[in-house]
Amino acid sequence: MTLLAQNPLDAETKAHEHEDGHQTQLRLWLRLLSFSALVESQIRRRLREDFRTTLPRFDLMAQLERADDGMTLNELSKRMMVTNGNVTGLVERLVAEGLVERRPAPKDRRAQFVRLTPLGRRLFQHMAGAHGRWLAVLFSGLDEKEMEEMMALLGKAKLSAREALSRGELEIP
Template sequence: MSEGSKRRLKLWIRLLGVTRRAENDLREYLRVTHDTTLPRFDVMAALYRRREAMTMSDLSRMLLVSNGNATVVVDRLESDGLARRTPSDSDRRTVFVALTPEGLAAFESLAAGHESEVARIFARLDDGDVDVMTEILKRAEQG
């Protein structure tokens, strides 16, 4: 293994460590502060971004999870009055899901706290660091 490939492997391990720590911190923050879960937050975020109803299949694809996993979260959101399902007029196998007005308001509150928590997690990085890291990660994504 070359020195360059060893360094890249160490980088990969460091990226995983930072990601896992940040994700664990966010999970704990959402659980303790908002009595919710990261998967629930992710589903609400996807529905919030879209604003219009989307199929459960589209939601699952967007989140890279199974239909079953998305369904469990949407079931809970619906029972809490934060989401609603609507059957398709043209295909009875298709169900659309969207946030209710209460769901939109609840997500806006969650999102503000989430943003503040992400800022806290990465507070040791100044704006220049964030810009440089963002540019580097964009290049890495292009693989």
């Protein structure tokens, strides 16, 4: 949301700078950030105004909704791509709100399972419906084919980024 938000004023200024060669990547990255910041801020706002909750809590509940038996904190943090300590705090707050419950893992005394309470599940279904409608509005500029196209490009970019990372291409020479 906060990354290098693009300056709307000089969107087209430096399309022809050859000094570095990385210009297109930067412009694409800025545009991607600026769009996702726009969408994200609207979703945050609506979650707050309509449901008095936050995006991270919604995200966590969305992960839990797919697993009837719940999952461990560790699995949650991997799926949400955030740190363990982060999940600890989020779960704490959701438990306090009665939307989520913890129980010890059956065979591993280090781990805990977390799952939605019936209240949490009911509330999440409300929120998920609204969330889908918001996205429909925010993505209404793209037709089905364009969305598939963009998804393909993102998939390709992500795969290749992962591969480059595993080859250590981002590490200090």
